[in-house]
Structures are given as structure tokens and as C-alpha cells.
Amino acid sequence: MxxxxxxxxxxxxxxxxxxxxxxxxxxxxxxxxxxxxxxxxxxxxxxxxxxxxxxxxxxxxxxxxxxxxxxxxxxFRLRGMAMNTMSSEHLRTGRLAILKSVAEEIGETCNLATPDREGMIYLDRVETKWPLRIQLPIGTQVPFHCTASGKMYLSTLRTNVLDAVLSSSTLEKKTDVTLTSSDDLKRELDLTRQRKFSTDNEEFMTGMTAIAVPVYDSHRRLLATLSIHAPVLRFPVSKLIDCLPVLNRAAQNLTDMHDK
Incomplete structure (x- = not known):
């Protein structure tokens, strides 16, 4: 037969x-x-x-x-296809317009990052016009555990997946205030889930602060993170938190754009 x-x-x-x-x-x-x-x-x-x-x-x-x-x-090839698709001219033009509006309203650099295997990848960014700025170009990969975008992503993982990620990773000390204990990081991620935003208070780079909010796909899964970062002299974390309404509005616009 x-x-x-x-x-x-x-x-x-x-x-x-x-x-x-x-x-x-x-x-x-x-x-x-x-x-x-x-x-x-x-x-x-x-x-x-x-x-x-x-x-x-x-x-x-x-x-x-x-x-x-x-x-x-x-x-890596499927992730690359996804990133290239998201970077197509039609989608990128709309995204950049949203990021530009955030950067102009707040006056600081605005970033869109997506999770990769080992860290967050900067997909798009609009630079501040200030001469003092932090250079993290498109394509830069940054750690999960000490960046606002990375902590936002980690906070969305199921417990068993998060445990597996943390057990297989080295929580490298980048500055004097980097969280290098899994227990301390988990407490920070619990707080992130509750308040729906994450911060980096000079944990990745001395003198730099950042705040991030989630951008969702049509299944309400984290697609990317929208963040702003700035020198701490201009924007301490408390001042960044005041910018949440602007960030959340832009993140919703990005979510709506990718749902179409």
C-alpha cells in the first residue's frame, strides 16, 4: 500500500x-x-x-x-527575518514618526528594542538634539538584567522560563548599583509587573538613566519595548517617571500600528 x-x-x-x-x-x-x-x-x-x-x-x-x-x-535566521520585516520601509516610516514625536516632546533619546537570545537589540532610535548623549546605535545588543528594556522583557516571562534564563546567565556587574543577585532582580521584576514600567537607575552605565514600557502584539505578548534614556544630570529617574503618559500613549500607537 x-x-x-x-x-x-x-x-x-x-x-x-x-x-x-x-x-x-x-x-x-x-x-x-x-x-x-x-x-x-x-x-x-x-x-x-x-x-x-x-x-x-x-x-x-x-x-x-x-x-x-x-x-x-x-x-537566529528566523529572528533576523522578523527584525527585517519589522524594519520594512512602510512599518519603519510610521514607527520613526512615533519615536520622533516622543523624542521631541520629552527632549531625550527614544528607543525601540526587541528581545533576542542573549539581550535586547535596538531596532530603532531617534536621538536627542543635546550635545551630551549616550551613543547606542541601531543593532546594539544590551543585557537583560541591568537595562530598562531588558527588565521589562524579563518581567513578562513565565516563572519557569525566567528561572531557566537567570540560571544560565551571568548577572555581570556593570556599575556599582547593578543587580547581580537573582533574588534582588526577581524582586525588581515583581515591581515592574505591578507598575507596568521598568527603570534603569545607572545600573547599565554610570551617569545614565532610562525608563521603558511594553509594546504588545495582537496576542498581548511583548513585541518590543519603548524607552527613553538620558544623562542623570538632566533626567533623574523620578523625572523620567513623569514622562510615562507620553511613553504609554506612543506605545499604544505602536501596538495599534502593528495590529493593522
């Missing part, structure tokens, strides 16, 4: 050249590390097919094993 007769009906209806794309789409849609059995159930493809395609996607860098060694999440 031909193998096709033993294949589930849904598999028969899925063109072979679409199967890997459907797997990547499902991993991106779920937003968490996915086990092969979950993909088999969701897509109706045979286990051998799922495993073969996962191995191919992993070998080519589109997917990568999660910390548990059994689940799969986006690899």
Missing part, C-alpha cells in the same frame, strides 16, 4: 513546500518553546515529517533548541 494512504488527510492537503513554513508560523504564533508533539497535533503532520523538518530548520538556523533540549524556539 502506498505511504500516502497512511498519511492523515490534513497532511495530504498540505503541499510539501509549505510544511516547513507552517511549522515556523506555528512556533512564532505560540510565542513559547514548542515540543514536536504540539506541532504534530496542531498541524496534523506525521511525527517523522515533523522531526525531519525540525532537524532541517535547526541545522539551517531557523529554529534552535530551547534550554530543556526538547523544545524549539526561533533561531
Amino acid at each position: 502506498p505511504d500516502n494512504d497512511l498519511t492523515p488527510q490534513k497532511d495530504k492537503q498540505t503541499p510539501p513546500n509549505l510544511r516547513l513554513l507552517l511549522i515556523l508560523e506555528e512556533v512564532a504564533r505560540l510565542g513559547i518553546a514548542v515540543k514536536p508533539a504540539q506541532l504534530t497535533e496542531a498541524l496534523g503532520l506525521p511525527k517523522p515529517t515533523i522531526h525531519r523538518l525540525l532537524q532541517t530548520a535547526e541545522a539551517e538556523g531557523f529554529l534552535q533548541r530551547d534550554l530543556d533540549g526538547r523544545s524549539y524556539g526561533p533561531g
Whole structure:
């Protein structure tokens, strides 16, 4: 009997050249590390097919094993595709207009960052016009544990995922006030969840402060962070907190733009 007769009906209806794309789409849609059995159930493809395609996607860098060694999440090439898509001319023009309005109203540098495997990546930024500024160009990767954008992201992770991230990371001391204890950092993340914003009070760079708020996708998952940073001489953290209405309004505009 031909193998096709033993294949589930849904598999028969899925063109072979679409199967890997459907797997990547499902991993991106779920937003968490996915086990092969979950993909088999969701897509109706045979286990051998799922495993073969996962191995191919992993070998080519589109997917990568999660910390548990059994689940799969986006690899560097899939993350790169996502960032390049977000940087397309149509989306970037609208984003930059929003960031520019924030930078002009507050008078300080405004950033949009997205989470990567090892830290937050600056996707877009509009610089302050002040001669004294902190140079962190587009594409710069900054740590999770001591930046406003990174702490905002960490605060959205499930407990078991957060524990896995922290246990596999070194909380490097960047300044005298960097949080290097997991317990201290978790307390800070609890506070971040409650108040829905995060701060960096000279924890990443001496003399620099920052504040960040979340930008969500259509599933209310964190898509990016919107932040402003400034020299502490111009903007102590208490003054940055006064800017939250401007930041939250802009973050909602960014969320609405990506929902369309």
C-alpha cells in the first residue's frame, strides 16, 4: 500500500513546500518553546515529517533548541527575518514618526528594542538634539538584567522560563548599583509587573538613566519595548517617571500600528 494512504488527510492537503513554513508560523504564533508533539497535533503532520523538518530548520538556523533540549524556539535566521520585516520601509516610516514625536516632546533619546537570545537589540532610535548623549546605535545588543528594556522583557516571562534564563546567565556587574543577585532582580521584576514600567537607575552605565514600557502584539505578548534614556544630570529617574503618559500613549500607537 502506498505511504500516502497512511498519511492523515490534513497532511495530504498540505503541499510539501509549505510544511516547513507552517511549522515556523506555528512556533512564532505560540510565542513559547514548542515540543514536536504540539506541532504534530496542531498541524496534523506525521511525527517523522515533523522531526525531519525540525532537524532541517535547526541545522539551517531557523529554529534552535530551547534550554530543556526538547523544545524549539526561533533561531537566529528566523529572528533576523522578523527584525527585517519589522524594519520594512512602510512599518519603519510610521514607527520613526512615533519615536520622533516622543523624542521631541520629552527632549531625550527614544528607543525601540526587541528581545533576542542573549539581550535586547535596538531596532530603532531617534536621538536627542543635546550635545551630551549616550551613543547606542541601531543593532546594539544590551543585557537583560541591568537595562530598562531588558527588565521589562524579563518581567513578562513565565516563572519557569525566567528561572531557566537567570540560571544560565551571568548577572555581570556593570556599575556599582547593578543587580547581580537573582533574588534582588526577581524582586525588581515583581515591581515592574505591578507598575507596568521598568527603570534603569545607572545600573547599565554610570551617569545614565532610562525608563521603558511594553509594546504588545495582537496576542498581548511583548513585541518590543519603548524607552527613553538620558544623562542623570538632566533626567533623574523620578523625572523620567513623569514622562510615562507620553511613553504609554506612543506605545499604544505602536501596538495599534502593528495590529493593522
